[in-house]
Amino acid sequence: MTSMTSATSDSHDHHAAQQAADGPTDIGVERLSKVYAQAIIEAADRKQCRHEVIDELAGMVHDVLPKVPKAQLVFDSPKVTPEEKSAVINRICAGRVLPTTLHTLHVLARHGRLGILSHVVAAARRQADELEGRRQATFTTAQPLDSAEQSQIVASVEQAIGSSLSPTFIVNPELIGGLIVRIADTVYDHSVATSLVRLRARLKQRSIHEIQYGRDRLGTA
Amino acid sequence: MKFNTDEIASVLREEIDRFESGIDVREVGRVLEVGDGIARVWGLSGVMAGEMVEFPGGVTGLAFNLEENSVGVIILGDYLKVTEGDEVRSTGKLLSVPVGDAVIGRVLDPLGNPLDGKGPVVTEHRRPVETLAPGVADRQPVREPLQTGIKAIDAMTPIGRGQRELIIGDRKTGKTAIGIDAIINQKNSGVKCFYVAVGQKDSSVAVAIDILRKYGAMDYTTVIVSGASTAAPLQYIAPYSGTAMAEYFMYNGEHALIVYDDLSKQATAYRQLSLLMRRPPGREAYPGDVFYAHSRLLERSAKLSKEKGGGSLTSLPIIETLEGEVSAYIPTNVISITDGQIYLQPDLFFAGQRPAMNVGISVSRVGGAAQTKAMKKVAGGLRLDLASFRELEAFAQLGTDLDAATQSRLDRGYRMVELLKQGQYQPMDVVDQVLSIYAGTRGHLDAVKREEVAEWEKGFLLFVRDQTPDLRAKMEQTKELDAESERQLEAAIAEFKRQWAAKNGMGAGSTGGSRSLAGTAK
Numbered sequence: 098m099t100s101m102t103s104a105t106s107d108s109h110d111h112h113a114a115q116q117a118a119d120g121p122t123d124i125g126v127e128r129l130s131k132v133y134a135q136a137i138i139e140a141a142d143r144k145q146c147r148h149e150v151i152d153e154l155a156g157m158v159h160d161v162l163p164k165v166p167k168a169q170l171v172f173d174s175p176k177v178t179p180e181e182k183s184a185v186i187n188r189i190c191a192g193r194v195l196p197t198t199l200h201t202l203h204v205l206a207r208h209g210r211l212g213i214l215s216h217v218v219a220a221a222r223r224q225a226d227e228l229e230g231r232r233q234a235t236f237t238t239a240q241p242l243d244s245a246e247q248s249q250i251v252a253s254v255e256q257a258i259g260s261s262l263s264p265t266f267i268v269n270p271e272l273i274g275g276l277i278v279r280i281a282d283t284v285y286d287h288s289v290a291t292s293l294v295r296l297r298a299r300l301k302q303r304s305i306h307e308i309q310y311g312r313d314r315l316g317t318a
Numbered sequence: 319m320k321f322n323t324d325e326i327a328s329v330l331r332e333e334i335d336r337f338e339s340g341i342d343v344r345e346v347g348r349v350l351e352v353g354d355g356i357a358r359v360w361g362l363s364g365v366m367a368g369e370m371v372e373f374p375g376g377v378t379g380l381a382f383n384l385e386e387n388s389v390g391v392i393i394l395g396d397y398l399k400v401t402e403g404d405e406v407r408s409t410g411k412l413l414s415v416p417v418g419d420a421v422i423g424r425v426l427d428p429l430g431n432p433l434d435g436k437g438p439v440v441t442e443h444r445r446p447v448e449t450l451a452p453g454v455a456d457r458q459p460v461r462e463p464l465q466t467g468i469k470a471i472d473a474m475t476p477i478g479r480g481q482r483e484l485i486i487g488d489r490k491t492g493k494t495a496i497g498i499d500a501i502i503n504q505k506n507s508g509v510k511c512f513y514v515a516v517g518q519k520d521s522s523v524a525v526a527i528d529i530l531r532k533y534g535a536m537d538y539t540t541v542i543v544s545g546a547s548t549a550a551p552l553q554y555i556a557p558y559s560g561t562a563m564a565e566y567f568m569y570n571g572e573h574a575l576i577v578y579d580d581l582s583k584q585a586t587a588y589r590q591l592s593l594l595m596r597r598p599p600g601r602e603a604y605p606g607d608v609f610y611a612h613s614r615l616l617e618r619s620a621k622l623s624k625e626k627g628g629g630s631l632t633s634l635p636i637i638e639t640l641e642g643e644v645s646a647y648i649p650t651n652v653i654s655i656t657d658g659q660i661y662l663q664p665d666l667f668f669a670g671q672r673p674a675m676n677v678g679i680s681v682s683r684v685g686g687a688a689q690t691k692a693m694k695k696v697a698g699g700l701r702l703d704l705a706s707f708r709e710l711e712a713f714a715q716l717g718t719d720l721d722a723a724t725q726s727r728l729d730r731g732y733r734m735v736e737l738l739k740q741g742q743y744q745p746m747d748v749v750d751q752v753l754s755i756y757a758g759t760r761g762h763l764d765a766v767k768r769e770e771v772a773e774w775e776k777g778f779l780l781f782v783r784d785q786t787p788d789l790r791a792k793m794e795q796t797k798e799l800d801a802e803s804e805r806q807l808e809a810a811i812a813e814f815k816r817q818w819a820a821k822n823g824m825g826a827g828s829t830g831g832s833r834s835l836a837g838t839a840k
Contacts, residue, residue: 124350124360124387279346282361284407286342296337303333305438 126213127220133210134220138228141197151221153198158215161189172211182206226263234262235279239272239288254278344407347389349373352400355549356382356594359389365408368448372407373400378429380413380551383595390595392551394429415559417566418443422510425527425541428556430563433543445562447555451617458623460657463688464575464632467503467745468496470673470738473697473755474704475660475680478688479509479573479630480621484652486637486644487662491674493636495742496660497577498526500634502533503745504575509632510567511539512576514560516553517583520545533743546583553587561618564631568620571627576619580636581612585648602647609651616655658682672739678705690748690797696756700734703759707731726764733763736771749793750779753807756799762811766818774818781814 141150162169171177171185186202205211226233236242236250251264258280275288347361357379365371365381371391372378377399383390393400394413415430420441425434432439460478477483477500485493501511513530515523523543530536540563544556557578564574578584585608592605600606612635619633637652642663644653653659658681660673667674686694710728714720720728737758740746746754754775757763766774782790789806793799799807 124358127360127387282345282347282363284342284344284346286344291342292337295342296334299337300330300333 126216129210130213130216130220131224133205133213133217134224137197137201137217137221138224140201144195144197146195146197147225149195150197150201151218151225153194154201154214154218154221157190157202158218172206172214175209179207179209182211222263231261231263232258232280233265235265235267237267237269237272237277237279237288239268239270239274241268242266250276346408347371347406349400349402349404349406350388352393352397352402354590354594355393355397355551356591357391357393357397357400357406359391359406360387362389362406362408365389368412370409370411370413372409374404375399378413379406380555381408382591383597392554392591392595393549394551394555395549397549412446412448413555413559414444414446415562416441416443417445417563421540421563422538423536423540425543427548428542428544428552428559430559443566445566447558447562448614449562449565449618451614452620452622452626456623456626457620458628459687460621460630460684461687462621462630463690463693463748464500464509464573465503465507465745465748466496466500467747468499468673469740469746469751469754470675470677471496471660472689472748472751473693473738474677474701475658475675475682476685476689476693477632477634477658477682478621478684479632480619481658481682481684481688482616482619482633482635482656483682484635484637484656484659485662486639486649486653486659487674488639488642488664491662491664491667492672492742493638493662494522494526494579496662496673497579497634497636498529499743499745500575501530501539501577502535502743504538505534508573509538510564510572510574511535512542512560512564512574513539514542514544514557514576514578516544516556516578516580517546517587518543518579520547529743550587550590553584554591557581557584557615561615561631561633565618568622568629568631569627571622571629573630573632575632575634578615578633578635580638581615581652582638582648585611604647608648609655612648612652613655616652657684670739671735672742677701678708690752692752692793692797692799693748693755695799696752696759700755700759704731704734704738707734729764730758730761732768733766733771734758736768737763737775739772748797749790752793752799753779753782756807757811762815765815770822777818778811778814781817782810785813786810 137150137154138147141147162172168185168189172182183203183206186199186206190199190202202211202214205214205217210217223233234251234254236247236254242250247264247266251262255262262280271290273289273293275290275292277288277291278285345362345364347359347363347365350358350360352358357373359371362371362381365384367381367384369381370378371381373393377393377395377397379391379393381389382392391406413429415428416439418441420439421430424432424436424439426439427433430439457480460480462479463472464477464479464481465472466477471477475483485496487493497513501513504511513526515526520543523541523545527536527541530539530541540560542556542560542563544553560576560578564576567574585604588608588611589599589604593599593603597605600608616633616635619631621630622628635652635656637649639646639649644650644661659679661676661680662674663676664674666676682688686698689697707727707730710724711731714724714728737754757775757778763771763774786806789803789810792803
């Protein structure tokens with residue numbers, strides 16, 4: 098199962114967050130999810146409960162399903178009929194969630210798309226962020242940051258790019274030091290690892306240059 | 319060589335001190351799938367069509383297809399090094415290759431990397447691989463001849479500087495040989511030559527390079543190799559990068575010649591790419607823009623106006639046909655783009671006529687404008703005469719009794735055909751060509767046996783060189799054949815014929831060859 102990130106949470110394991118930052122593995126699923134996400138947001142907006150619906154769906158994906166791995170299998174399986182899936186959904190959710198959330202799950206079940214629920218939720222979150230003028234950003238550091246540091250970094254980046262952010266934090270010790278910020282497809286890389294790679298390339302370039310022009314500063318005959 | 323480690327350390331320290339670790343801003347994507355020289359990338363939302371992208375490990379690619387959710391990238395280099403999940407970054411640059419004098423004499427791949435083991439190409443000049451062709455105002459008509467050194471071509475389908483002349487024919491009909499001969503003949507003419515081998519067997523390319531080297535042609539030639547074993551993307555861009563290197567000289571007021579060997583293989587590589595990229599297939603499964611792929615390439619060959627320096631780029635694209643089928647898709651396309659074609663036929667090749675050029679359907683749309691005055695004068699009606707000879711010849715084989723006039727036309731034709739035969743890698747000076755063709759068209763060879771024509775020609779050219787150097791020098795200088803020179807030439811021919819007859823005992827069997835042929839036909 099692909100677990101998708103929820104905003105502002107820094108408790109996700111590194112791989113899941115990395116995957117969210119890098120994008121999907123299947124473009125077809127991505128395209129489908131976008132369509133469902135748009136429909137969910139529009140339906141929720143009519144009832145003025147965009148965030149509630151998304152949060153409930155996210156709760157389903159991140160809190161309920163991981164605890165009952167078999168439920169995910171049931172949702173994924175084409176062998177289970179849509180009616181049976183609907184019945185399961187009714188038993189789990191009826192009365193506990195908003196009607197829009199329940200309907201969303203039923204629609205997904207009827208179309209045999211419950212398996213991509215996590216992608217749909219991630220896409221809905223992205224679209225909601227976009228509509229509200231927030232951009233999703235991933236911050237990668239070598240050391241874990243405390244919440245004061247996190248909000249300080251987010252604030253300064255928000256000021257620099259002039260729009261608000263919906264941040265995700267990742268810890269990757271391979272960076273050695275520094276910070277990498279990724280907003281959409283643009284990466285602002287100020288990590289020690291990248292600097293070292295660039296320094297290496299420059300030293301190499303320089304040596305090639307010297308050899309080419311026959312300057313024998315490095316060697317003594 | 320002993321290394322001074324202290325000095326190395328100090329250089330490194332200095333370099334590290336000066337290193338400013340600025341923020342590295344890049345636009346990235348991720349490889350979703352990769353295979354057969356292409357990759358599908360998620361992300362790279364700001365990439366532009368044709369922009370160069372970089373894979374980890376320094377492999378470059380070109381953004382080829384921009385789709386709603388992904389970007390199709392063609393990988394220029396070792397696509398086996400690229401794996402799913404790799405980060406791809408855009409560079410904001412177009413693909414470019416090194417150009418200038420540094421590439422001359424080198425064997426390079428389509429990205430300008432050396433393949434000849436002679437070290438990196440050291441130059442500061444680079445040109446984008448894809449550039450716009452010069453516009454109408456920047457051009458002037460093609461007038462100056464580009465001598466190929468091949469009698470049949472220079473006399474009947476002359477090529478001018480800035481022209482595009484297609485060489486078309488089946489496999490093994492001597493297409494490459496014409497290109498190589500044309501390159502060899504550019505020695506001392508100041509024309510820079512480029513030989514682009516696309517989809518060729520590496521063994522044949524090695525032979526071609528060896529020949530160029532042997533005849534001293536590598537001093538002014540660059541070979542761009544993208545062999546049959548290289549990935550389709552490299553084969554696809556090879557002609558464009560070769561042109562970029564050649565254009566540099568054109569825009570600097572010099573002259574360049576480029577041979578594309580061959581464009582049908584490039585079209586096949588492009589078809590492969592397009593199909594892998596899921597672009598819709600058209601006729602013969604080629605993509606819809608395969609015409610544009612060739613037209614934008616060949617339009618870059620031009621003769622620039624005086625204001626632009628007057629440089630030129632002449633191109634000799636080669637197309638391989640299947641069973642002489644010139645009405646296939648790619649051949650018709652390239653025929654319609656170029657300014658003429660040299661059509662090579664297997665039956666002529668096996669009949670011993672080499673170059674195996676079919677005179678009837680080979681044309682040069684620039685024509686006499688690209689010939690020296692002398693050549694124009696002597697070769698004026700040659701093409702039509704030979705074409706009508708071919709018809710007569712077919713008629714004569716029916717075994718009909720021929721009148722004297724027809725017989726003499728046939729005899730003349732047989733001798734002209736003999737005269738136009740020329741060995742490989744033996745390009746001829748234009749003055750020599752004029753002398754030979756003059757002798758042939760004015761009937762001075764009618765009395766020579768067909769099998770002795772080559773020998774006669776050789777002897778005659780040597781005779782002119784040794785006995786009448788003034789005449790030759792004058793022709794070389796003026797490139798004309800005025801009345802006075804013509805009189806001298808006639809005298810020289812008469813004298814040589816006398817010596818020839820004396821040497822060969824007498825004018826033995828004046829029309830013996832053809833008479834016996836007519837006899838057996840009865």
